[in-house]
Amino acid sequence: MPPSFEVSRRSLKWRETRHLLLTTAPGALWIVIFLVLPSLYLVSMAFMTNGPYGQPGMPLSLDAFRQLAGFGFLGWSPGNLYTLLRSIWQTIVATGLVVVLSYPIAYYITTCRASLRPIMLLAVVVPSWTNQVIRTFGWMNLLAPETPLSDAAQFLGLIPEHMGLFPSSFAVTLGLVYNFLPFMVLPLYAAFEKLDTTLIEAAIDLYASPMRAFWAAVFPQTLPGLLAGVVLVAVPAFGMYVVPELLGGGRSMMIGNLVAGQFTGASNWPYGAAAALLMLAATLIGIFLLRRLGKRAGGGEEVVI
Amino acid sequence: MKRGALKRALGIYWWVLLFFLYLPLAVVVLFSFNSINSAAIFESFSLRWYYRLLANDQIMSALWHSIVLAMSSSVIAVLLGTLIGYGLYRHRRRGLGWLIVLIYLPIVMPDIVFGIADMTFFVRINALTGWLAPGLGPMILSHVTFEIPFVALIVYSRFVGLDPTLFDAAKDLYASPVKRAWHFIVPAIKPALISAFFLSFTLSIDDFVISFFTSGPESSTLPIYIWGAIRKGVTPEINAIATLMIAAVIVAAIISLLVTRRRPQTPPEGR
Amino acid sequence: MTNALATDDAGRPAPSITLEGLEKSFSRDVIALDGVDLTIRAGEFFTLLGPSGCGKTTLLRILAGLDTANKGVVRIGGHDVTEVPPHKRSVNTVFQSYALFPHLNVEDNIAFGLKMQGVEKDDRQRRVREMAEFIKLTPLLGRRIDQLSGGQRQRIALARALVCEPNVLLLDEPLSALDAGLRGQLQVELQRIQRRLGMTFVFVTHDQQEAMVMSDRIAVLNNGKIQHLGTPREIFERPANTFVARFMGHDNLFDITSREGDLLDTPLGRLTVDTRTHGDKVLIRPETIELGEDAETDANYFTAVVRESFYRGSYIEYRLDVGEVSLRALSSNQGQKLHKNGERVPISICPEDIVTVTDGE
Structure with missing residues (x-):
């Protein structure tokens, strides 16, 4: 046996490591430099003081967090707390509506001819390929005063005269549902496609009632897809900026608008950074909880974006 | 009997939902051909807003910026993302948890946090070094960052779908590492590269928030221009330019349908 | 090895x-x-x-x-x-x-x-x-x-x-x-x-x-x-x-309890083998077992009971009981009479067809 052999084994291992570095390091570094470092800078900014021109600087302080918690010159105000709760509430409502609206559609697509299915999925997805500003603009046109929808709402006494359906919380919910519906249809469709139909037939035999068969045999099988969809919908919905900005008024502001406001108009970067941290923390907690739920539902690692 | 009724009801619901999905787009398209400046009353058909559009230098330069941004960021993202996708596949038996977390980070990061983090970071770097002044350059850097993960995941899943012995077969048939990359790996994942490029392009065109925060006064993209116009009070050309963007998306959808028809294994991607 | x-x-x-x-x-x-x-x-x-x-x-x-x-x-x-x-x-x-x-x-x-x-x-x-x-x-x-x-x-x-x-x-x-x-x-x-x-x-x-x-x-x-x-x-x-x-598909393997020159004691009975072999087990390939009238002239002679038989076209497969031991035999189909289940059949094995094998993994 050549004595160099053991050495060459070691060099093989090094070659593999070098290959790993050569392939993944450029992209990984890119993400580190242009997302991780900026995020860390943002974190540090939250502990700085706001300068006279809205620029962050020394000394370090917790002012931003105090302000975020609602303590200002005029004592405590619950405004930010309301904004956070409103964001969570809007996310839950919109996600729930998306689930209810998508579930039958995903099922319906699987019952159609196999050659039609890709076209149908595409038909659902295409609107989400257009720019979200344009989509939202379309709804602004539809919900404006003196449009058929607004007139109908006035006729029913839902809104006062000469008013439109937007700006309002209702419009924000509508915008969120509209934006994220396709994100739910795709994973649900994938779950329905994999559905074991013999189980359903067995369940119909066993339980007689179609409702009970559904809850016993169908729903559990689609749960992993449903949870994947919930992650895909709830995470971006919670962080949404465009829809509440255009369709909601001051009283339907979500946390994204609170953050953005500190960097566009009001210019208090440490305060904005602290709000961004809160938003990030809430998002990560949400994902963590949904993953826990997913694992318990037997979805395992299926929650893939 | 009962089953048939359910199916019919679902069929009706399907058309109602499609109506809901396409209504806002249809309104934009319809009013782009309106002869008067109104979002409520359609008077008669006219192309006047399209003529106005062509004469509007700001819109034309915004369109140009959008295309440059989407093109260049997609090319870089496909390059870097494909490398990561290959690395992830080739070394999938190692513990690459840190890398996976890093790749998912741009996807789960709320756009608004992403945007302001990059904006403040670029401003700070600019103050220190003079580099990265607001404009197309920093915008491309940010767009590449959020496109890389999607490319990497698409390419990775294509690799997973390949028979692993194909790699052995290429080696066995005298292909050196370079020839292997060129004559086997690239052609074998070509469908994934194409769909990754298109997805990156769509993500870039679709992005508003991150562009908004990293752009400078001279680098407005179409969504930023439209946003500004909406905020200032509607200027009517918006319907026209939005209609053109919708048309571009529908053409892209038809192309992707024709491509997937030929290759049934690539499902449409959403965002 | x-x-x-x-x-x-x-x-x-x-x-x-x-x-x-x-x-x-x-x-x-x-x-x-x-x-x-x-x-x-x-x-x-x-x-x-x-x-x-x-x-x-x-x-x-x-x-x-x-x-x-x-x-x-x-x-x-x-x-x-x-x-x-x-x-x-x-x-x-x-x-x-x-x-x-x-x-x-x-x-x-x-x-x-x-x-x-x-x-x-x-x-x-x-x-x-x-x-x-x-x-x-x-x-x-x-x-x-x-x-x-x-x-x-x-x-x-x-x-x-x-x-x-x-x-x-x-x-x-x-x-x-x-x-x-x-x-x-x-x-x-x-x-x-x-x-x-x-x-x-x-x-x-x-x-x-x-x-x-x-x-x-x-x-x-x-x-x-x-x-x-x-x-x-x-x-x-x-x-x-x-x-x-x-x-290789052989299943007629028997322990050797004692050996004396070319005579081996096995659960099947005493076997005469042709060569002096040193293996631990005796192997009898099923196609080397002779059944019926042909059997009686040979050295290793036993009486077996047919437990099961399978007609496989070009040959017939028998599961035989010899005392406590079961044995598989294949008889090529040359038009001879088929043995029924339960029938007593004389069998014999030619000494040169018997081999011994060592215990292996």
């Missing part, structure tokens, strides 16, 4: 492949090869036979260069190729999954190896066409891979490897995914191609029938070691140990 190597007599053509002390483990617990020494002669149809996990595929991959051994040397045609990467070895493989490139059509798949070696386009095309002619798939050249049947894919994988004219062709269970009829046909075809080209074939299979039909010599592997190396006949009729015997 030692008697396995002993059958490898000298005086043949220069060895084509030599393996010395090959060891390979994937982790501390998974040992794939545990010291393999082997010489494969030039121009021979050589088969690595064994159950799954015995190390046969690992051995093949080390020959191809797709895996590296932890220890040991691989020589091909006298050259040490232990560390030569696969793309620089004149060895080609037919993979179990065929591994045809999905992005290339049939013609480009076959031409791939030649193209990678830098063969000129005209020359390449000519050789691909000749190979297609040789293997009878000219009409398929323009097809896409997903338009082909399993048998067609198998032949294309073979053509793709053969067209490179390697010193050695490796075949990793290439027939296992095909149905029985096609399999038999391709076994014959593969053997003919090998004879015609005079190329060294190293074939991996877990199917002992397939190995016997095709091979010049067989190495039976288990637990990363060669259990028996020899011609199909040697391995079938004189298996080196009980593992090989069982793997």
Whole structure:
């Protein structure tokens, strides 16, 4: 046996490591430099003081967090707390509506001819390929005063005269549902496609009632897809900026608008950074909880974006 | 009997939902051909807003910026993302948890946090070094960052779908590492590269928030221009330019349908 | 091990492949090869036979260069190729999954190896066409891979490897995914191609029938070691140990309780054997058992009761009870009377047909 052999084994291992570095390091570094470092800078900014021109600087302080918690010159105000709760509430409502609206559609697509299915999925997805500003603009046109929808709402006494359906919380919910519906249809469709139909037939035999068969045999099988969809919908919905900005008024502001406001108009970067941290923390907690739920539902690692 | 009724009801619901999905787009398209400046009353058909559009230098330069941004960021993202996708596949038996977390980070990061983090970071770097002044350059850097993960995941899943012995077969048939990359790996994942490029392009065109925060006064993209116009009070050309963007998306959808028809294994991607 | 190597007599053509002390483990617990020494002669149809996990595929991959051994040397045609990467070895493989490139059509798949070696386009095309002619798939050249049947894919994988004219062709269970009829046909075809080209074939299979039909010599592997190396006949009729015997399908194996010269005591009774053997167990192949009237003239004479019988067309399979012991017998169908279940039948075994085998893994 050549004595160099053991050495060459070691060099093989090094070659593999070098290959790993050569392939993944450029992209990984890119993400580190242009997302991780900026995020860390943002974190540090939250502990700085706001300068006279809205620029962050020394000394370090917790002012931003105090302000975020609602303590200002005029004592405590619950405004930010309301904004956070409103964001969570809007996310839950919109996600729930998306689930209810998508579930039958995903099922319906699987019952159609196999050659039609890709076209149908595409038909659902295409609107989400257009720019979200344009989509939202379309709804602004539809919900404006003196449009058929607004007139109908006035006729029913839902809104006062000469008013439109937007700006309002209702419009924000509508915008969120509209934006994220396709994100739910795709994973649900994938779950329905994999559905074991013999189980359903067995369940119909066993339980007689179609409702009970559904809850016993169908729903559990689609749960992993449903949870994947919930992650895909709830995470971006919670962080949404465009829809509440255009369709909601001051009283339907979500946390994204609170953050953005500190960097566009009001210019208090440490305060904005602290709000961004809160938003990030809430998002990560949400994902963590949904993953826990997913694992318990037997979805395992299926929650893939 | 009962089953048939359910199916019919679902069929009706399907058309109602499609109506809901396409209504806002249809309104934009319809009013782009309106002869008067109104979002409520359609008077008669006219192309006047399209003529106005062509004469509007700001819109034309915004369109140009959008295309440059989407093109260049997609090319870089496909390059870097494909490398990561290959690395992830080739070394999938190692513990690459840190890398996976890093790749998912741009996807789960709320756009608004992403945007302001990059904006403040670029401003700070600019103050220190003079580099990265607001404009197309920093915008491309940010767009590449959020496109890389999607490319990497698409390419990775294509690799997973390949028979692993194909790699052995290429080696066995005298292909050196370079020839292997060129004559086997690239052609074998070509469908994934194409769909990754298109997805990156769509993500870039679709992005508003991150562009908004990293752009400078001279680098407005179409969504930023439209946003500004909406905020200032509607200027009517918006319907026209939005209609053109919708048309571009529908053409892209038809192309992707024709491509997937030929290759049934690539499902449409959403965002 | 030692008697396995002993059958490898000298005086043949220069060895084509030599393996010395090959060891390979994937982790501390998974040992794939545990010291393999082997010489494969030039121009021979050589088969690595064994159950799954015995190390046969690992051995093949080390020959191809797709895996590296932890220890040991691989020589091909006298050259040490232990560390030569696969793309620089004149060895080609037919993979179990065929591994045809999905992005290339049939013609480009076959031409791939030649193209990678830098063969000129005209020359390449000519050789691909000749190979297609040789293997009878000219009409398929323009097809896409997903338009082909399993048998067609198998032949294309073979053509793709053969067209490179390697010193050695490796075949990793290439027939296992095909149905029985096609399999038999391709076994014959593969053997003919090998004879015609005079190329060294190293074939991996877990199917002992397939190995016997095709091979010049067989190495039976288990637990990363060669259990028996020899011609199909040697391995079938004189298996080196009980593992090989069982793997070759023999089940009439009996303990030897005592021995006196050429007389052995077994649970079956006292047996006369022809040669003085030192094995631990007696092996009686079912086709050597004679039944009925023919039986009475022979030495090892017993009376059996037919427990079950199976009519298999060209032969009849009997499950017999001799006292407490059960025995399987095969009687070729020459129109003789069939024995019924429960019938008492005289049986005898010719002393030279009885072999003894050592206990093995």
